Amino acid sequence: xxxxxxxxxxxRILVEKLNEHCFERCVPKPGSSLSxxxxxxxxxxxxxxxTAWNTVSKQYVARIQKESQQAGLGGSxxx
Amino acid sequence: xxxxxxxxxxxRILVEKLNEHCFERCVPKPGSSLSxxxxxxxxxxxxxxxTAWNTVSKQYVARIQKESQQAGLGGSxxx
Amino acid sequence: xxxxxxxxxxxRILVEKLNEHCFERCVPKPGSSLSxxxxxxxxxxxxxxxTAWNTVSKQYVARIQKESQQAGLGGSxxx
Amino acid sequence: xxxxxxVVNESQRARIQASIHSLTDTCFRKCxxxxxxxxxxxxxxxxxxxxxxxxxxxxxxxxxLKELEKLRG
Amino acid sequence: xxxxxxVVNESQRARIQASIHSLTDTCFRKCxxxxxxxxxxxxxxxxxxxxxxxxxxxxxxxxxLKELEKLRG
Amino acid sequence: xxxxxxVVNESQRARIQASIHSLTDTCFRKCxxxxxxxxxxxxxxxxxxxxxxxxxxxxxxxxxLKELEKLRG
Numbered sequence: 001x002x003x004x005x006x007x008x009x010x011x012r013i014l015v016e017k018l019n020e021h022c023f024e025r026c027v028p029k030p031g032s033s034l035s036x037x038x039x040x041x042x043x044x045x046x047x048x049x050x051t052a053w054n055t056v057s058k059q060y061v062a063r064i065q066k067e068s069q070q071a072g073l074g075g076s077x078x079x
Numbered sequence: 080x081x082x083x084x085x086x087x088x089x090x091r092i093l094v095e096k097l098n099e100h101c102f103e104r105c106v107p108k109p110g111s112s113l114s115x116x117x118x119x120x121x122x123x124x125x126x127x128x129x130t131a132w133n134t135v136s137k138q139y140v141a142r143i144q145k146e147s148q149q150a151g152l153g154g155s156x157x158x
Numbered sequence: 159x160x161x162x163x164x165x166x167x168x169x170r171i172l173v174e175k176l177n178e179h180c181f182e183r184c185v186p187k188p189g190s191s192l193s194x195x196x197x198x199x200x201x202x203x204x205x206x207x208x209t210a211w212n213t214v215s216k217q218y219v220a221r222i223q224k225e226s227q228q229a230g231l232g233g234s235x236x237x
Numbered sequence: 238x239x240x241x242x243x244v245v246n247e248s249q250r251a252r253i254q255a256s257i258h259s260l261t262d263t264c265f266r267k268c269x270x271x272x273x274x275x276x277x278x279x280x281x282x283x284x285x286x287x288x289x290x291x292x293x294x295x296x297x298x299x300x301x302l303k304e305l306e307k308l309r310g
Numbered sequence: 311x312x313x314x315x316x317v318v319n320e321s322q323r324a325r326i327q328a329s330i331h332s333l334t335d336t337c338f339r340k341c342x343x344x345x346x347x348x349x350x351x352x353x354x355x356x357x358x359x360x361x362x363x364x365x366x367x368x369x370x371x372x373x374x375l376k377e378l379e380k381l382r383g
Numbered sequence: 384x385x386x387x388x389x390v391v392n393e394s395q396r397a398r399i400q401a402s403i404h405s406l407t408d409t410c411f412r413k414c415x416x417x418x419x420x421x422x423x424x425x426x427x428x429x430x431x432x433x434x435x436x437x438x439x440x441x442x443x444x445x446x447x448l449k450e451l452e453k454l455r456g
Contacts, residue, residue, distance in 0.1 A: 002320065003320075006320065006323065006324065006327075010327050013327075013331050014331070015301060015305075017331060017334070017335060018301065019294070019297065019298055019301060020259075020263070021335070021338060021339075022297065022301075022347075023263065023293075023294055023297050024263070025345075025346070025347060026297070026346060026347065027293050027294075027297065028267070029267070029286075030264075030267065030268075030286060030289040030290040030292070030293040030294075031289060031293070032289060033293075033296075034293055034296040034297065034300070037346070038293075038297075039300060040348075041346045041347050041348075042297050042300050042301070043300065043304060043350070044347045044348060044349055044350045045347040045350075046300075046301055046304060046350070047304075047350025047351070048342065048347055048349075048350050048351070048352060048356075049334070049338060051350070051351065051352050052334055052337065052338050052341075052342070052352065052356075052360055053330070053331075053334045055352065055357065055360045055361060055364075056330055056333050056334045056337060056360060056364055057330050059360075059361050059364040059365065060326070060329065060330055060333060060364050060368075061326070063364065063365065063368050064326070081247065082247075085247065085250065085251065085254075089254050092254075092258050093258070094447060094451075096258060096261070096262060097447065098440070098443065098444055098447060099405075099409070100262070100265060100266075101274075101443065101447075102409065102439075102440055102443055103409070104272075104273070104274060105273060105274065105443070106439050106440075106443065107413070108413070108432075109410075109413065109414075109432060109435040109436040109438070109439040109440075110435060110439070111435060112439075112442075113439055113442040113443065113446070116273070117439075117443075118446060119275075120273045120274050120275075121443050121446050121447070122277070122446065122450060123274045123275060123276055123277045124274040124277075125277070125446075125447055125450060126277025126278070126450075127269065127274055127276075127277050127278070127279060127283075128261070128265060130277070130278065130279050131261055131264065131265050131268075131269070131279065131283075131287055132257070132258075132261045134279065134284065134287045134288060134291075135257055135260050135261045135264060135287060135290075135291055136257050138287075138288050138291040138292065139253070139256065139257055139260060139291050139295075140253070142291065142292065142295050143253070160393065161393075164393065164396065164397065164400075168400050171400075171404050172404070173374060173378075175404060175407070175408060176374065177367070177370065177371055177374060178332075178336070179408075179411060179412075180370065180374075180420075181336065181366075181367055181370055182336070183418075183419070183420060184370070184419060184420065185366050185367075185370065186340070187340070187359070188337075188340065188341075188359060188362040188363040188365070188366040188367075189362060189366070190362060191366075191369075192366055192369040192370065192373070195419070196366075196370075197373060198421075199419045199420050199421075200370050200373050200374070201373060201377060201423070202420045202421060202422055202423045203420040203423075204373075204374055204377060204423075205377075205423025205424070206415065206420055206422075206423050206424070206425060206429075207407070207411060209423070209424065209425050210407055210410065210411050210414075210415070210425065210429075210433055211403070211404075211407045213425065213430065213433045213434060213437075214403055214406050214407045214410060214433060214437055215403050217433075217434050217437040217438065218399070218402065218403055218406060218437050218441075219399070221437065221438065221441050222399070
């Protein structure tokens with residue numbers, strides 16, 4: 001159950017960060033409604049951010065695994 | 080008492096953020112003392128930040144109330 | 159032991175911030191390896207950030223000591 | 238029971254407060270004209286910009302939630 | 311014993327998750343071309359840039375750790 | 384009693400440490416000339432700038448506290 005909560009927390013941070021970045025990018029001057037262009041940008045940005053997060057996760061985990069193998073069993077990861 | 084502490088915490092964060100923003104804005108190159116102009120800018124910036132915070136609070140609370148009414152009793156707020 | 163943990167935590171934050179700042183500065187476009195120039199910049203930046211942290215610590219502590227003396231014993235520090 | 242309600246309410250309050258701080262931060266950056274600040278009041282551009290900024294952020298938030306639901310199937 | 315292992319694993323997991331969020335933040339800023347975003351996929355420059363960004367960050371991290379060890383003597 | 388003093392001292396220490404990290408962050412950004420970094424030492428402009436930055440931040444902080452007291456009446 002704790003793990004489930006950790007996953008929820010993780011997803012929540014991802015959505016928060018994504019909102020922050022994409023709002024920054026796609027809505028430079030907030031008007032009286034979200035324009036079609038802003039909405040399209042937002043949907044694309046959201047997808048891009050999630051893909052970027054996935055790419056980072058894979059690359060990062062692969063790197064710390066490689067490093068802990070080089071350091072022997074139970075090696076530390078340098079972070 | 081917990082609520083009081085939450086209010087204190089809230090005020091503390093507001094002051095911290097305000098200091099950060101207004102120092103960034105009003106003191107681009109820190110000199111050997113705070114100039115009159117920098118101090119005037121700081122006082123105005125402080126007032127503006129607090130007004131902005133108030134505006135955001137009202138707008139945000141009104142919005143989540145509107146949304147939870149649309150969603151029926153006990154509706155979630157989308158955040 | 160708690161104090162030791164606090165020191166560790168403190169060092170960890172310093173290293174995190176330093177990495178963030180210096181990566182931002184020294185590796186504007188990440189390539190397929192860390193160039194010699196990037197590495198030199200990083201080592202210098204790291205030293206500079208730690209020196210800056212030291213300077214800030216001294217100045218900050220001196221200032222709050224001065225202020226609490228002016229305010230009498232047990233004076234508050236304004237932060 | 239009452240304690241649980243209290244904890245839920247408090248943590249909801251805390252999240253709302255955190256959102257307000259974060260939105261003020263974002264929207265102040267977007268809406269307050271750069272350079273030194275002369276007057277404490279929000280001017281005629283800044284005030285509606287701050288309100289629109291909150292509303293558009295919530296709209297965008299809603300777009301994200303809709304998309305996430307689509308992804309989940 | 312088991313509880314301790316669990317706590318250690320969970321806090322390691324939390325630190326890894328935090329690093330991934332922070333790296334995504336940093337590298338998105340560095341690698342995604344500025345301006346409005348048209349396509350959801352990473353393009354041919356963005357994708358390798360994101361991967362290099364993670365690797366170079368870790369390299370730089372390693373430089374720092376080596377230097378810190380030197381300082382400690 | 385002793386435990387309470389200890390907790391108060393530790394949390395004060397934690398707040399001071401947090402302020403130092405945040406000030407270093409802010410002032411490094413303000414005072415260190417942009418572009419690649421060549422030398423590890425602070426140069427003749429950077430060093431006084433860092434010290435002034437701390438002092439002016441505290442001055443500004445004080446201005447805020449004075450104003451807040453006025454508002455409270």
